[in-house]
Amino acid sequence: MLITLTTDFGLDDPYVAMMKGVILGRCPEVRLVDICHTIAPQDISSASQQLNQAAPFFPTDTIHVAVVDPGVGTNRRIICLEHNNQLFLAPDNGLLSPFFKDATAAFQVDNEALYRHPVSTTFHGRDIFAPVAAALAEGLAPHELGPELSVNDLIRLDLPQPTMDTKQLRGQCLRADRFGNLNTNISAKDLQSFLDKSEVPVISIGDTLITGLSSTYGHEKGEVIALINSSAHLEISIAGGNAADQLHIATGTPVVITKLHAH
DSSP: OEEEEESOOOSSSSSHHHHHHHHHHOOOOOOEEEEESSSSSTOOOOOHHHHHGGGGSSSSEEEEEEOOOOOOOOOOOEEEEEEEEEEEEEEETTGGGSSSTTTEEEEEEOOOOGGSOOSSSSOHHIIIHHHHHHHHHHTGGGSSOOEEGGGSOOOOOOOOOOOOOOEEEEEEEEEEETTTOEEEEEEEEHHHHHTEEEEEEEEEETEEEEEEEEESSSSOOOEEEEEEESEEEEEEEESSSSSHHHHHTTTOOEEEEEEEEEE
């Protein structure tokens, strides 16, 4: 059985290791995979995006544990979602929003017999998420976690969606990765719908204008480029540089695409 971990705990403290210790103490044969632990503190949206990007590449029956939990210790719920033959365990704070559409079931986690006791009010990752994930890995059925929930009643993030008309395709920058590449919410399918075969995109972000798409990062150092990344979304990059820093682009910056007829 395989469990993935996504948190905002960082790499300078023992919190992730403590979660892993609890999981392995209860289910020694499980395999653990780290998706990301350097998400900005309490950045639910970034955690949601990164988990959504990674999950499709994991096999059936994977258990994904995501702990970005500003409401830890309050009356916020913990939920388990079944989606595409995988399980997702997270706070009910919108983190799992990308998986709601095709979810087959959702359950509230309130079976205290599964928890590590005493339960800290500030570290549910160790005392609830970790032992519950271990129990699922050992074969516990999701319905044994607690009552079934309607997906429609779960908290949703207001995820920004691209819009388009005949003249413009509009989106925004979602996040910068470790290399400073700017990931946007405009997909390759969006671009295909917007452009005719004879048209070239002209991409505006901040004070920068980019004409056309590149296929690789292999450009002259310092050149600003746009390409479709490995997640099939529009990305703005600087060859050999850091686009987020050098272009002074922040999360939420608008991205506007217009059309240019190719000669």
